[in-house]
Amino acid sequence: MFKMLTRILNPLRSRIWDMTLFLFFCVLAPHGMNEIVFGERKGRGQKVVAYYTLEKYSVPMSSKGAKGANYQDMMEKFEEAGFENITLEVEYDIITEWITDDVKVKSVTVNDDGKFASGKEYRADAEVVITYHTYRSNKPK
Incomplete structure (x- = not known):
């Protein structure tokens, strides 16, 4: 039962964290930054990496x-x-x-x-x- 609950909550926790990270960077992005690019790494799990790109x-x-x-x-x-x-x-x-x-x-x-x-x-x-x-x-x- 515990393993099943963990399997359900881990992806949900990951998605909530991703949304929090996204909102955090969107609101607090420094002046001159115009976008956040999210990339995914495949392997054991998926990780979301945030990158800033400077506006041109x-x-x-x-x-x-x-x-x-x-x-x-x-x-x-x-x-x-x-x-x-x-x-x-x-x-x-x-x-x-x-x-x-x-x-x-x-x-x-x-x-x-x-x-x-x-x-x-x-x-x-x-x-x-x-x-x-x-x-x-x-x-x-």
Whole structure:
């Protein structure tokens, strides 16, 4: 009788645990995570393994299109696209504005990729580095 009761309750306990695990991860999933994938291993029993996959975002423009834009506008566009790990780097290289304008983007890299097309997808935690020009006189001493 005990063995029969155990055989009935073990699968039920396993299903209740699986549902609890699923609900726990759905409610408490960190920001930027968009799905939970469940896989099964066959053998003596079945185990459910939860995996997180990071959401991917499309870049708002190509690396070529970013050059020469205002760095603040570029940062806004990447934030609106969903990127959060944005770093600004300043190049204090302008003496006069004849050749290069102040606060214009020199380059944008996403995960060290300096050549990307508009719409290319990267993970939510991708490192975006925006390098822009400004006057040498603005350099802190």
